[in-house]
Amino acid sequence: MDPRVKEVYGRLWRYVIPHKLIGLIAVVAMAATAVIEAAMVWLVEPLMDETLVAHDLETARWMPFAFIAIFIGRGITGFATEASLGRIGRSVISALRREVFNKFLTLPLRFIERHATGPMLSRMTYNVEMVAESVTSVVTIMVRDLLTVFAAMGIMIYQSVRLFIFVMILLPIIAALIQVLGKAFRRYSGRIQDSVGEVSQVTEEVLTGNRVVKIFGGYNYESERLAEVDERNFRQNLKLIRSRAFGVAVTQVVFGVGVAGVIYAAGAESVNGNLSPGSFMSFFGAMMLMMQPLRRITNVNATLQRGIAAGDSLFRIIDEEDEVDSGTYRSEDVRGKVEFRNVSFSYGDEDSPVLHDVSFTVEAGKSIAIVGHSGGGKSTLVGLLPRFYDVQSGEILLDGTPVQDYELANLRSNISLVSQDVILFNDTIANNLAYGQLRQCTRAELLQAADAAHVMDFVKDLPDGFETVVGDRGILLSGGQRQRVAIGRALLKNAPVLILDEATSSLDTKSERRIQEALSTLMQDRTTLVIAHRLSTVESADQIIVLDQGRIVESGTHRELLDADGVYAGLYRMQFSGEQ
Numbered sequence: 001m002d003p004r005v006k007e008v009y010g011r012l013w014r015y016v017i018p019h020k021l022i023g024l025i026a027v028v029a030m031a032a033t034a035v036i037e038a039a040m041v042w043l044v045e046p047l048m049d050e051t052l053v054a055h056d057l058e059t060a061r062w063m064p065f066a067f068i069a070i071f072i073g074r075g076i077t078g079f080a081t082e083a084s085l086g087r088i089g090r091s092v093i094s095a096l097r098r099e100v101f102n103k104f105l106t107l108p109l110r111f112i113e114r115h116a117t118g119p120m121l122s123r124m125t126y127n128v129e130m131v132a133e134s135v136t137s138v139v140t141i142m143v144r145d146l147l148t149v150f151a152a153m154g155i156m157i158y159q160s161v162r163l164f165i166f167v168m169i170l171l172p173i174i175a176a177l178i179q180v181l182g183k184a185f186r187r188y189s190g191r192i193q194d195s196v197g198e199v200s201q202v203t204e205e206v207l208t209g210n211r212v213v214k215i216f217g218g219y220n221y222e223s224e225r226l227a228e229v230d231e232r233n234f235r236q237n238l239k240l241i242r243s244r245a246f247g248v249a250v251t252q253v254v255f256g257v258g259v260a261g262v263i264y265a266a267g268a269e270s271v272n273g274n275l276s277p278g279s280f281m282s283f284f285g286a287m288m289l290m291m292q293p294l295r296r297i298t299n300v301n302a303t304l305q306r307g308i309a310a311g312d313s314l315f316r317i318i319d320e321e322d323e324v325d326s327g328t329y330r331s332e333d334v335r336g337k338v339e340f341r342n343v344s345f346s347y348g349d350e351d352s353p354v355l356h357d358v359s360f361t362v363e364a365g366k367s368i369a370i371v372g373h374s375g376g377g378k379s380t381l382v383g384l385l386p387r388f389y390d391v392q393s394g395e396i397l398l399d400g401t402p403v404q405d406y407e408l409a410n411l412r413s414n415i416s417l418v419s420q421d422v423i424l425f426n427d428t429i430a431n432n433l434a435y436g437q438l439r440q441c442t443r444a445e446l447l448q449a450a451d452a453a454h455v456m457d458f459v460k461d462l463p464d465g466f467e468t469v470v471g472d473r474g475i476l477l478s479g480g481q482r483q484r485v486a487i488g489r490a491l492l493k494n495a496p497v498l499i500l501d502e503a504t505s506s507l508d509t510k511s512e513r514r515i516q517e518a519l520s521t522l523m524q525d526r527t528t529l530v531i532a533h534r535l536s537t538v539e540s541a542d543q544i545i546v547l548d549q550g551r552i553v554e555s556g557t558h559r560e561l562l563d564a565d566g567v568y569a570g571l572y573r574m575q576f577s578g579e580q
């Protein structure tokens with residue numbers, strides 16, 4: 001076995017081990033099933049020889065009761081097996097799903113942003129199911145099927161050693177077939193998972209981007225895109241089904257030939273007087289009983305391989321490095337001095353740098369505005385402070401301590417953010433405002449923040465008020481309403497450092513001005529980093545830096561920059577020429 005397969009297999013077992021007790025019930029139930037099934041075959045001999053051939057009345061009387069007992073027992077053990085294995089399977093699914101989900105929460109943004117959502121989603125659904133199916137199948141084979149095979153063999157040996165030896169010659173051939181086919185399955189199953197991910201990716205995009213699809217007439221393009229990935233999925237599944245069915249067919253043919261041989265050999269034995277009709281029927285019954293489990297072993301091997309492929313892709317995520325959180329410094333009293341020292345940054349190792357040698361200082365409680373052309377690196381710059389990404393060179397300090405030295409949670413608890421793309425969850429307005437650690441806020445605090453961010457203005461007209469559910473990503477609110485909720489959330493956090501990345505870009509001038517007023521009161525005692533394309537909102541900042549292609553090309557106050565008559569003055573004149 002290849003070492004990775006072995007490792008995945010071993011790790012999968014670790015999810016089953018906590019369910020030892022139920023596992024024990026399952027094992028006992030499966031063992032009982034095997035014994036009961038063997039007993040039934042065993043009874044064929046007295047049924048034939050004593051009841052039907054020798055007309056023994058005594059046996060004829062108890063025989064029906066024995067069969068009733070057998071079927072009742074089979075029902076009970078069957079139920080116990082299904083219920084306990086089902087429970088183990090579902091528990092494995094839950095455990096894995098939660099583990100992967102929690103991993104998504106702690107993975108670095110770098111990982112999340114570089115992987116498409118669809119395949120990630122399919123891991124949470126398809127792959128975990130696959131793993132559980134595989135685990136329960138393995139348990140079934142290891143216990144019930146193997147025991148059934150052994151019990152059947154026992155009966156066969158008891159009835160006729162010579163016939164048994166004959167049958168045993170067939171087994172290695174079947175085993176070889178199992179081996180060959182198992183390899184083919186593993187190859188297809190990995191690809192199937194990929195194509196399932198692609199299907200969910202395309203579907204998700206069509207659902208979330210439905211307006212774009214409609215207005216730009218994306219019907220044909222999207223349906224072709226789906227047809228393409230679906231076709232791939234279809235073909236791969238078909239290959240898997242075919243190879244599986246082929247495996248079954250080949251095995252059956254081999255068995256068929258074997259059965260013919262057994263019948264021939266049995267005829268010879270019978271003629272020699274070594275085999276009674278009952279013994280033969282019992283032997284034959286035992287052999288048939290063994291056939292199903294053996295066939296299942298071939299089939300389940302495919303499922304097992306599939307489970308391993310699925311488990312492998314899950315463990316790869318679980319094994320990904322978490323965000324680096326090695327800092328130990330904590331501060332409950334951050335004042336908010338922010339310092340960038342010669343910071344250079346690029347998103348990927350091969351990507352060209354987004355920031356070059358950026359240095360500036362914002363004293364605690366002061367504000368800085370960052371302006372510049374689109375794509376200049378403004379959002380990137382402010383994202384480095386809460387360590388969404390780590391810098392490659394230079395240093396970022398909060399209150400004189402490098403941000404890497406802070407405990408990540410402590411660092412982030414001191415920073416509030418209104419991001420450029422507003423993220424709302426499909427929940428009520430109240431829960432979107434009081435999100436995460438803000439959950440504990442009082443109603444009064446919530447109302448105050450909602451008021452300052454002018455969320456109140458529209459909430460009061462909604463029939464459900466704060467309990468209105470905002471839809472996926474807040475789609476049921478207007479752009480400006482969403483933005484106000486995001487501002488309210490940031491205000492509620494009441495952190496010493498506030499980052500506003502185009503926080504008021506979706507608002508009309510009047511609302512913007514009103515929120516600006518609310519913000520400026522708040523900005524008085526906290527450090528604020530403001531990004532805005534509308535320069536009217538940055539005029540009052542204590543300091544303005546102009547970022548151009550990742551470099552600071554100018555800095556100073558609004559007045560100083562206008563007097564210097566450089567890039568900022570140019571931008572400013574351009575914006576206001578139309579309005580004067």
Ligand SMILES: Nc1ncnc2c1ncn2[C@@H]1O[C@H](COP(=O)(O)OP(=O)(O)OP(=O)(O)O)[C@@H](O)[C@H]1O
Nearest residue numbers: 113347348354373374375376377378379380381420
């Ligand atoms: N998550 C990311 N991964 C890789 N590259 C990124 C990522 N985010 C931004 N970039 C790249 O970094 C550069 C700077 O982007 P950034 O978002 O910081 O610009 P910006 O100044 O905020 O622009 P805008 O005014 O349009 O918001 C761009 O060239 C962009 O392609």
Ligand SMILES: [Mg+2]
Nearest residue numbers: 378379380420
């Ligand atoms: Mg930006």
